[in-house]
Amino acid sequence: MTATSSSVPPGAGPDAGPGAEPGSGAVGARGVPFARLLRVESRKLFDTRAGLVLTAVLVVLSPALVVARSVATGVTGFLTLAGTAGIALGILLPVLGVLTITGEWTHRTALTTFTLEPRRGRVLAAKCLSTLAAAVVAGALCLVIAAVATAVHGEQADWGVTPMALLGRLTTMLILTAQGLAMGLLLLNAPAAIVICLVSPMVWSLVANVSTVGETLAAWLDLGVTTGAPASGGMTGGEAARLATSVLAWIVVPLVVGAVRVIRADVR
Numbered sequence: 001m002t003a004t005s006s007s008v009p010p011g012a013g014p015d016a017g018p019g020a021e022p023g024s025g026a027v028g029a030r031g032v033p034f035a036r037l038l039r040v041e042s043r044k045l046f047d048t049r050a051g052l053v054l055t056a057v058l059v060v061l062s063p064a065l066v067v068a069r070s071v072a073t074g075v076t077g078f079l080t081l082a083g084t085a086g087i088a089l090g091i092l093l094p095v096l097g098v099l100t101i102t103g104e105w106t107h108r109t110a111l112t113t114f115t116l117e118p119r120r121g122r123v124l125a126a127k128c129l130s131t132l133a134a135a136v137v138a139g140a141l142c143l144v145i146a147a148v149a150t151a152v153h154g155e156q157a158d159w160g161v162t163p164m165a166l167l168g169r170l171t172t173m174l175i176l177t178a179q180g181l182a183m184g185l186l187l188l189n190a191p192a193a194i195v196i197c198l199v200s201p202m203v204w205s206l207v208a209n210v211s212t213v214g215e216t217l218a219a220w221l222d223l224g225v226t227t228g229a230p231a232s233g234g235m236t237g238g239e240a241a242r243l244a245t246s247v248l249a250w251i252v253v254p255l256v257v258g259a260v261r262v263i264r265a266d267v268r
Contacts, residue, residue, distance in 0.1 A: 037126035061088040077158040085142035094197040097180025102190040135177040165233030185258030
């Protein structure tokens with residue numbers, strides 16, 4: 001294979017031609033329909049060994065946690081059981097986000113993907129949307145599991161919950177998943193990105209206990225802290241500002257920097 005065929009510079013590919021902008025394919029070319037990209041990227045979530053293992057763990061672990069807490073402690077509150085089901089999601093969904101982005105580089109299929117669709121921004125958008133959609137489905141599944149576990153208690157069941165609390169739980173799942181996507185895109189290294197996503201809550205906990213300055217920093221930058229307000233169903237202006245700051249630092253900036261890096265870089 002020659003040097004020309006072993007790398008794909010931005011904008012190169014079967015549809016590229018004179019006047020094509022970097023990463024956009026040929027001018028006027030129809031390209032791959034975005035709906036098809038979404039279907040392909042959605043299938044990639046589950047057709048790898050890592051994806052299948054994560055899915056299996058989620059399907060088994062979430063109900064197991066709910067049943068264990070309901071039986072062992074006698075918890076009958078729907079919202080509490082929903083939060084229990086979401087423990088596994090809060091850990092594994094960021095990992096799924098990381099693997100979704102880094103899989104192309106781990107399996108060395110990025111060259112093929114970007115040759116078939118040279119407009120790399122569309123590929124990245126499809127990856128992110130399919131993963132976030134999977135997070136919404138997983139969050140809805142947690143609510144169903146919690147509802148079944150709550151209904152088992154009959155008259156003792158506590159269904160006290162507000163729509164904002166449910167929306168907040170789903171929003172939290174999306175934010176944690178987006179963090180995995182952002183870290184994966186920024187680093188393009190699965191082990192490093194996974195370690196950051198899983199260890200950062202412990203690091204921030206240590207920082208918060210060091211001094212008042214550390215506590216203030218954690219209150220503004222620790223996603224585990226700032227997502228507590230929407231997860232509880234209520235949010236003040238100050239809490240919204242802290243959440244926005246942490247999302248900017250952990251999701252928006254890494255996502256933009258990583259996307260620019262991938263779109264402009266040669267893929268070999």
